[in-house]
Amino acid sequence: MLGERLQEIRKDHGDTQQALADKLHVSLHAVRCWEQNKSDPSHDTLVSICRLYHVSSDYLLGLIDDDPSLILHRRRRLSIENQTLLRRFESFLLHDQEGNTGR
Numbered sequence: 001m002l003g004e005r006l007q008e009i010r011k012d013h014g015d016t017q018q019a020l021a022d023k024l025h026v027s028l029h030a031v032r033c034w035e036q037n038k039s040d041p042s043h044d045t046l047v048s049i050c051r052l053y054h055v056s057s058d059y060l061l062g063l064i065d066d067d068p069s070l071i072l073h074r075r076r077r078l079s080i081e082n083q084t085l086l087r088r089f090e091s092f093l094l095h096d097q098e099g100n101t102g103r
Contacts, residue, residue, distance in 0.1 A: 001062030003037035009053050009060075010035075012074065024048055 010020050017031045024031075024045060033039040041049065050057050059067035075083060 001037075002040060002060055003035045005060050005062070006049065007035045009055055009070065012070070013053055023052060 010017070015023070017035070018028050021028045021031045026041075026045065030039070030041075034041055040046075046057055046060065049055075050060065054069045054073070055067050056064070056069070058064045059070065075086065078086065
């Protein structure tokens, strides 16, 4: 779980494995092992990853399915038009859900 999420977050931020390794002062091999779930980062390194990417350790470790900071980061990457569409779609879904629960 951690490996897949780390890779996803790293790519979302436009970092290569080497760039992440450089930022954390670890080897490229270490990052590759983490992303392949062959090993886990130390506690201190996990904290550094969370701070670097503004993501919770609960999300990285698979304890929760969504991280609010990651969702906001992804939404900011959308164009203004697509952000508007996303808000409209979210409103539509919430309205539809409220209608279905009242039946």
